[in-house]
Amino acid sequence: MIPVYIVTGLLGTxxxxxxxQELRERKKLxxxxxxxxxxxxxxxxxEPLTIEPDDIEMSPAHVILQIENHIVKTRPKxxxxxxxxxxxxxxxxxxxxxQNLKELCHIERVIYTAKENTIRSMIQALGxxxxxxxxxxxxxxxxxxDSTQIHSITQLLHAYxxxxxxxxxxxxxxxxNRLSRPKWPWTLYxxxxxxxxxxxxxxxxxxxxxxxxxxxxxxxxxxILEGMPFLLLGTVISTIITLFIPDRWLLRYxxxxxxxxxxxxxxxxxxxxxxxxxxxxxxNALLQRGIPQHLGLLFMLASPIMNPIALLATYYxxxxxxxxxxxxxxxxxxxxxxxxxxxxxxPHKLKExxxxxxxPRDYEYTLPIPERDKKKIFLLHVEKEFSQLLLYFGAAxxxxxxxxxxxxxVFFATSFNVATPIANALLLILAFIFSLCSTSDAIxxxxxxxxxPISAVLGFLWLGPMIDIKNVYILRQYMSLSFILRLVITIxxxxxxxxxxxQFLFVI
Amino acid sequence: MLSELQNKDILSIVKGSLYTALGISILYLLITGQYKFYVxxxxxxxxxxxxxxxxxxxxxxxxxxxxxxxxxxxxxxxPIIIPLVLLVVPPILAPTTVQVAGNTASTEDKNxxxxxxxxxxxxxTINNAAKEPGISKxxxxxxxxxxxxYRTIVALGSNPDQYVGYKIYMTGYVNRDDNxxxxxxxxxxxxxxxxxxxxxxxxxxTMHKNDGDSFSNQKxxxxxxxxxxxxxxxRKQPYIEINKTKDAQEILGYVYP
Numbered sequence: 216m217i218p219v220y221i222v223t224g225l226l227g228t229x230x231x232x233x234x235x236q237e238l239r240e241r242k243k244l245x246x247x248x249x250x251x252x253x254x255x256x257x258x259x260x261x262e263p264l265t266i267e268p269d270d271i272e273m274s275p276a277h278v279i280l281q282i283e284n285h286i287v288k289t290r291p292k293x294x295x296x297x298x299x300x301x302x303x304x305x306x307x308x309x310x311x312x313x314q315n316l317k318e319l320c321h322i323e324r325v326i327y328t329a330k331e332n333t334i335r336s337m338i339q340a341l342g343x344x345x346x347x348x349x350x351x352x353x354x355x356x357x358x359x360x361d362s363t364q365i366h367s368i369t370q371l372l373h374a375y376x377x378x379x380x381x382x383x384x385x386x387x388x389x390x391x392n393r394l395s396r397p398k399w400p401w402t403l404y405x406x407x408x409x410x411x412x413x414x415x416x417x418x419x420x421x422x423x424x425x426x427x428x429x430x431x432x433x434x435x436x437x438x439i440l441e442g443m444p445f446l447l448l449g450t451v452i453s454t455i456i457t458l459f460i461p462d463r464w465l466l467r468y469x470x471x472x473x474x475x476x477x478x479x480x481x482x483x484x485x486x487x488x489x490x491x492x493x494x495x496x497x498x499n500a501l502l503q504r505g506i507p508q509h510l511g512l513l514f515m516l517a518s519p520i521m522n523p524i525a526l527l528a529t530y531y532x533x534x535x536x537x538x539x540x541x542x543x544x545x546x547x548x549x550x551x552x553x554x555x556x557x558x559x560x561x562p563h564k565l566k567e568x569x570x571x572x573x574x575p576r577d578y579e580y581t582l583p584i585p586e587r588d589k590k591k592i593f594l595l596h597v598e599k600e601f602s603q604l605l606l607y608f609g610a611a612x613x614x615x616x617x618x619x620x621x622x623x624x625v626f627f628a629t630s631f632n633v634a635t636p637i638a639n640a641l642l643l644i645l646a647f648i649f650s651l652c653s654t655s656d657a658i659x660x661x662x663x664x665x666x667x668p669i670s671a672v673l674g675f676l677w678l679g680p681m682i683d684i685k686n687v688y689i690l691r692q693y694m695s696l697s698f699i700l701r702l703v704i705t706i707x708x709x710x711x712x713x714x715x716x717x718q719f720l721f722v723i
Numbered sequence: 724m725l726s727e728l729q730n731k732d733i734l735s736i737v738k739g740s741l742y743t744a745l746g747i748s749i750l751y752l753l754i755t756g757q758y759k760f761y762v763x764x765x766x767x768x769x770x771x772x773x774x775x776x777x778x779x780x781x782x783x784x785x786x787x788x789x790x791x792x793x794x795x796x797x798x799x800x801x802p803i804i805i806p807l808v809l810l811v812v813p814p815i816l817a818p819t820t821v822q823v824a825g826n827t828a829s830t831e832d833k834n835x836x837x838x839x840x841x842x843x844x845x846x847x848t849i850n851n852a853a854k855e856p857g858i859s860k861x862x863x864x865x866x867x868x869x870x871x872x873y874r875t876i877v878a879l880g881s882n883p884d885q886y887v888g889y890k891i892y893m894t895g896y897v898n899r900d901d902n903x904x905x906x907x908x909x910x911x912x913x914x915x916x917x918x919x920x921x922x923x924x925x926x927x928x929t930m931h932k933n934d935g936d937s938f939s940n941q942k943x944x945x946x947x948x949x950x951x952x953x954x955x956x957x958r959k960q961p962y963i964e965i966n967k968t969k970d971a972q973e974i975l976g977y978v979y980p
Binding site for chain 2: 304305308309312317322325350351352376377378400402403406410413414417418421426428429430432433434435436437438439440441443444445447448531532535580591594597598602603605606609615616619651652656658659
């Protein structure tokens with residue numbers, strides 16, 4: 216198998232110069248072949264095989280045949296490719312992974328060359344073609360003219376390709392050294408190492424480690440297992456909103472600022488058996504489709520309380536006290552409404568979502584799939600969003616498990632003889648930290664009702680479904696920190712005022 | 724088929740297989756009932772749907788996987804591997820499974836309230852037939868099993884006066900976490916799960932027997948007792964006078980509301 220080195224990048228970013236420098240550095244000129252897909256100005260050290268760029272799209276079979284014949288004729292030890300920066304990397308793959316060529320050679324490294332002052336505008340102008348190359352690169356080489364931009368460009372490139380090494384004006388020697396070293400898939404090794412460690416922990420050393428470690432792992436898996444169905448449901452529905460719901464439908468029902476819109480935002484919770492993990496991706500999908508943020512928020516905050524399972528659970532936990540269910544619904548709607556209205560009157564600048572540019576996290580290498588193949592796009596979209604959310608959810612579950620095992624016992628060991636206003640605040644904090652699912656927090660609330668005044672328990676039942684640690688983790692996927700902070704603070708204040716009101720109402 | 728897969732992208736195939744495996748392991752937990760160690764049974768339907776969705780989605784994404792690619796973002800499999808590994812090779816889920824070695828634990832209720840073989844020596848045969856679970860007003864009898872345990876205790880706790888004098892039959896373990904109890908008192912408890920493993924806690928009834936201090940902690944016993952009440956910080960609480968006891972097999976698993 217002949218190693219193939221790919222150098223790609225837009226015209227004038229120094230591809231040919233780089234190849235010439237490296238060939239000089241590697242001192243194997245006699246046994247090296249160059250294949251170029253570009254008609255550049257710089258003369259190569261060695262006469263290359265030139266492929267007409269038009270042929271890449273028009274007659275790929277001819278291109279493959281040309282390369283195959285050339286390889287068979289020259290029998291090189293190493294091949295350097297200068298790929299045309301305008302063509303998607305997928306096309307290069309379809310050539311070199313073709314039946315004829317994959318037996319002869321394999322891609323060894325991919326180098327992307329860029330100019331720091333043009334790359335940003337080029338990404339915007341050319342989109343997927345250029346991104347596919349950035350995504351596939353092992354090394355991105357920047358030749359800067361203005362060093363102040365380097366940091367932000369590096370960040371941008373890393374957003375599209377987390378695993379590449381970005382080299383700023385490297386010496387030919389440096390590149391040569393990197394190419395000569397074997398390539399280690401560190402991420403894969405890391406995953407295998409951590410898995411091995413875990414397996415050893417729960418098998419060989421199962422009875423040697425402290426039970427509390429088992430407890431943390433068990434609680435983490437319990438929360439993940441409980442949350443997975445709802446996260447999946449949420450991403451499926453949010454993907455349907457993103458891909459399938461026609462604009463005119465949304466316009467008619469959700470975009471205008473009418474009573475009808477408010478009613479739909481509040482009432483849709485009643486027909487959706489989903490909890491807070493599921494509403495957040497749906498909230499984001501609604502925002503992306505141009506729904507005003509206060510309507511989206513109203514939906515996100517009210518649905519977990521209004522959902523039929525949560526209502527049933529509340530009834531089940533407080534069967535002899537229907538006023539608690541009533542207070543939960545009415546209070547919940549009021550809080551959601553007030554919080555949503557503050558966002559209507561003082562809208563939050565949504566930097567991330569208002570930006571119409573393609574977002575790095577939305578980039579999908581396997582696209583472009585034909586537009587009409589909606590089934591595939593749907594599956595890809597759900598899978599991607601679900602796995603991203605699941606990672607955050609897993610992190611939240613682990614944090615909660617740590618809290619459950621090591622902090623909660625200490626917390627509960629202290630006694631709770633505090634004044635009602637403090638108890639109210641205390642339970643709001645508990646609701647935030649406990650991060651219970653809105654479909655089951657009522658039962659915990661029931662247990663707490665023996666220890667705390669009823670207004671505090673109501674606060675617990677109101678705040679939990681709207682915002683908690685778990686929700687913050689998931690929201691962080693979509694929204695800026697300042698938005699989340701404002702949301703947390705507004706909800707806490709409004710809920711606290713409501714608990715104080717409830718305290719007086721329930722005394723009478 | 725196999726040659727077709729060779730031309731497909733390895734990362735997508737791996738991802739698809741992981742989702743398939745995740746689906747299978749969720750369905751396995753459901754079929755064996757082991758999911759009840761993690762979450763309350765009312766999540767069964769949602770888990771079933773999720774399991775089927777993962778299974779089908781995994782198979783479909785293997786079939787639809789794109790052609791071979793150079794770059795593989797292996798990080799993207801981490802979110803799927805975490806739940807898969809946690810479910811397939813679980814940590815110790817309940818503390819009692821450590822203490823009980825071998826096969827002495829059972830996962831099913833025996834509903835065996837026949838005290839005739841009682842090795843404590845109070846050989847009084849009560850009717851041999853398995854008792855009807857639940858609260859029977861006509862027989863003045865309360866029989867607890869895994870299904871009605873939680874709600875019966877809640878019902879008993881919210882209105883203890885109504886059940887004074889009832890005979891109660893239940894199985895649980897001796898729990899002395901409550902340090903306000905006297906030496907010959909204990910709580911006959913079982914572990915309850917409201918929603919998932921994150922909120923398990925013991926729930927039970929306070930028992931009294933003159934030689935109650937002879938019961939060792941964590942020991943599983945079946946009890947026949949009589950319901951009475953006691954005053955606990957101004958609130959009436961059910962309080963069980965033990966008539967007879969016998970050793971019981973540990974019942975694995977939780978009680979649910």
